[in-house]
Amino acid sequence: MQVLLHGSELSAATAAAALAWVGHQVEWLPHKSAPWSALSKADWLRREPELMTHIDQAIAGGTLKIIDTPDQASSPDIVWLALSPDQRPAAKQLLKIPIFEHHPGAVLINNSTFPVGETEKLHALMGAQHSSVALPDTLEEGRAWIAFTRPTRWLLGCDDAVGEQVARELLRAFNRRNDVFQRMPCRAAELTKLAINGMLATRISYMNEIAGLADTLGVDVEHVRRGMGADTRIGYEYLYPGCGFGGPNFSRDLMRLADVQSASGRNSALLEQVMDINEQKKETLFRKLWTFFEGDLAGKTVAIWGAAFKPGTTRIDHAPVLTLLAALWAQGVKVNLHDPAATPALHEAVGQRNDLTTFTSDPYQACEGADALMLVTEWKSYWNPDWHRLASLLSAKLVLDGRNIYDPAFVASCGLRYRGIGRRADPTTH
16 A cells, blocks of 8 residues: 655654555655654664664665655555644644545544544545544554554544555554454544553552552552452552653643543543642652751762663653652752663753763762662663662662662662662561
8 A cells, every 4th residue: 555654753653664564655754843864863763672674674675765745745545644742733734735635535544642533623634535544552662663563452443434444454464363453433542542541640640649658657568569469350550659650652641631621621630630649759759868868968969770751762751850850959969860771861851960960881880979879760770780889889878769679678688778669678667
């Protein structure tokens, strides 16, 4: 099939590479905010496993062509939109080009996270002679290629048989093991995507509330988490307390769901609480540090391991580290920060500062001369540190575990003071 794909998101890059990989003729029009000249050098794209290799192979093989303007496009069978929420005007502009008047039968596939009902509005711009489906983006950074080419599910929102048939044929190569499509009306698919992330965020925030309660009651939250997860009605997924979640897609989906609620005249007290709890939890490590030093933080140096909003990404969008840094700097704390991938994005966000030193190779460099260590992003290279070396580097011998990845008792046995999110080294540790 001839595919015209518009967007510069991870979902756009993945779809372009995957569809070209299985033989479709793809013309990729990146959004003007990130043209190919810039996008091809983007660190987040180059670090995504397998993706850039497949893009390069598809371009070399002729199944993927990068175009700069819509008038360079051939008559498409498929128009695939993978844009960010604030790029809706670009979608409308593309669908107004004359090519759709002279080439009836094109199918719009909306892979963007737009407001509920937006696919119908975009379809109307193309005209009744075309079809449309909503195929909400469910990719995760760090495993986008695998998620697209070996999917566990696709939400397929369509209101006519033609759109469904064409979408199924387009993605047939990725749907051979079993039928992964969950077909539903278009608006239902758009709302389902938002509702899923709303539920996941609610689980995280609820578990963080329980961790806070466990702290107060002198209970190790790990026992509670395991007990809850063992209940088959609950399960273990997204049941890990921590210092808050972030990320461009997760955060904006929650805000989009809140917008949908507000636009419908329904204020969601639950969703507001979920977001409020998350913002509060981003300061959890700071509050624990404050308590440990009894508010005397001026002149202290803190090592931070991890800035990215999650392991495997270079991005810091809405990441807990941003809130944490602001709180530390407000109290005159100097920060030594290590992250293997996200320091460029961090410097872009906060600039060059005298109270911030960053490292990308040896994480122990960040701990030299530091009073305490904060674990913010659980990169695998942080999971099993040399505890005795850390004890010799950290003057206050304090480890603040924002992801509960360490064993409190073992850390304490190495001569360090451990503070986690609702974790306890022993019944007398506070």
